[in-house]
Amino acid sequence: EAGVAQSPRYKIIEKRQSVAFWCNPISGHATLYWYQQILGQGPKLLIQFQNNGVVDDSQLPKDRFSAERLKGVDSTLKIQPAKLEDSAVYLCASSSIRQGMEAFFGQGTRLTVV
Amino acid sequence: KQEVTQIPAALSVPEGENLVLNCSFTDSAIYNLQWFRQDPGKGLTSLLLIQSSQREQTSGRLNASLDKSSGRSTLYIAASQPGDSATYLCAASGYSTLTFGKGTMLLVSP
Numbered sequence: 001e002a003g004v005a006q007s008p009r010y011k012i013i014e015k016r017q018s019v020a021f022w023c024n025p026i027s028g029h030a031t032l033y034w035y036q037q038i039l040g041q042g043p044k045l046l047i048q049f050q051n052n053g054v055v056d057d058s059q060l061p062k063d064r065f066s067a068e069r070l071k072g073v074d075s076t077l078k079i080q081p082a083k084l085e086d087s088a089v090y091l092c093a094s095s096s097i098r099q100g101m102e103a104f105f106g107q108g109t110r111l112t113v114v
Numbered sequence: 115k116q117e118v119t120q121i122p123a124a125l126s127v128p129e130g131e132n133l134v135l136n137c138s139f140t141d142s143a144i145y146n147l148q149w150f151r152q153d154p155g156k157g158l159t160s161l162l163l164i165q166s167s168q169r170e171q172t173s174g175r176l177n178a179s180l181d182k183s184s185g186r187s188t189l190y191i192a193a194s195q196p197g198d199s200a201t202y203l204c205a206a207s208g209y210s211t212l213t214f215g216k217g218t219m220l221l222v223s224p
Contacts, residue, residue, distance in 0.1 A: 033212060042118075042203055042214040043158075056211050091157060093212075100165055101145055101207050105158040 002026065006092050006106035014114055018080035021109045025073070025094030031055075033103065034067055034077050035091040043091055049075065082113045116141045118206050120215035127194055128223055135189040135218045137204035142182045149178050149189050150203045152217070158203065162189070194222045 005024040013019050025032050030051050035043035046065065047057040051072035060067070064083070069075040079086055089108040095101045117140045127133055137147070146165045150158040162171045162178040164187065170179040177190040187204055201217040 035214075042120075042216040045211060045213070048211060093158075095212075100163060102160060102163045103148060103205070103207070103212055104160060105150075107157040110155070 004106035010110050012112045016081040021077045023075045023092030029094035029096045031095045033093040037089045084113050087113045116213040118213050118215040120218050124219040126221045133191050137187040139185045139206040145207045147187050148205045152201045196222050198222050
């Protein structure tokens with residue numbers, strides 16, 4: 001069974017530029033999460049999808065961040081415009097009720113905003 | 115809102131010691147509790163998953179326990195090795211979200 005795939009692995013952009021991250025969850029997993037992890041801290045949930053519907057986006061800075069999950073499979077997370085404080089690792093995870101909601105994570109995308 | 119706390123924030127031990135990492139959560143209405151390992155610059159690797167109806171799970175030298183009523187989980191690592199050096203994160207899963215602690219950074223010296 002393939003794991004959660006994320007791309008790109010690394011990205012360096014200048015402030016005020018835009019950037020997009022892509023995630024392909026484990027096949028059949030209805031729940032998809034995007035987390036932001038700043039160095040030295042635990043992951044913070046940005047948005048959670050159940051199929052293609054949003055379950056929780058209370059901590060998503062909606063003035064600059066957006067996410068979508070078309071057809072309930074792949075997902076993209078976009079930042080526009082980026083700020084210096086957006087430098088972090090962006091983690092995607094997926095889970096399924098059939099596997100007891102065990103969360104499986106991708107390798108993450110390390111974003112550096114200069 | 116669920117809050118997860120991990121103690122200690124950092125731990126340094128010599129090889130061979132048995133050690134305990136602590137995790138506490140404020141809302142006992144959880145679906146499961148999961149322990150992860152994170153190596154520097156890497157993603158999260160799932161170590162153990164304890165469903166809300168279970169009391170403990172074991173995998174090799176790792177044993178995790180769950181006490182829902184007191185809002186606590188512990189991760190026990192037996193006979194620690196330098197390869198165990200990493201950050202260990204616990205996460206409490208409610209019915210609609212997964213909340214993480216800040217992690218315990220473990221260093222096992224040879």
